[in-house]
């Protein structure tokens with residue numbers, strides 16, 4: 776078997792002066808620090824073009840052996856959103872009533888979440904992210920993917936940042952178990968549901984818990 780290499784081309788890094796770089800880093804932090812998970816959405820529509828661009832941004836994430844082992848299923852169909860909501864709430868009800876530990880429920884209590892997920896119908900778009908454990912070639916043979924969860928997690932981080940940058944809001948919803956999404960979206964056996972992101976405008980006068988982020992001293996150790 777001949778192993779082909781990509782052609783290599785010059786890379787032009789973004790070029791800033793040291794001062795500009797400091798300003799860029801500071802401004803980006805300030806901008807990202809404004810992002811919050813929002814659970815109440817407006818019905819206001821969002822154009823398909825915006826969603827296409829945030830997905831293209833997500834797909835720029837690095838991935839194991841550049842396999843891009845993700846599929847973004849994009850749902851705006853109201854009947855399908857309703858089905859997703861009903862199935863998610865059924866699982867969430869079970870989880871909140873019986874499956875989550877007392878400790879878990881206590882940890883979530885300050886956030887005010889519960890089994891009800893109206894945002895699954897209200898948000899104009901749902902992006903359901905699937906991770907591809909492996910690829911199926913047209914001849915039916917399997918081809919491996921690598922660091923699949925890491926890669927898809929990175930893509931989701933890029934996606935959330937792009938949604939924030941567009942001026943929209945989202946939240947990382949993880950109904951558990953998530954296999955109802957495989958069925959409802961008719962995905963193949965090599966795809967596993969990873970994360971569900973409702974996307975849209977925040978509801979008017981939405982409130983979020985007054986969380987504090989850990990200071991740098993708590994999240995970093997320096998070995999200079």
Ligand code: IYR
Nearest residue numbers: 867883888889948949950951
């Ligand atoms: N999947 C549930 C529970 C939940 C779990 C964690 I960890 C959160 O940070 C938030 C919620 C839900 O979506 O409500």
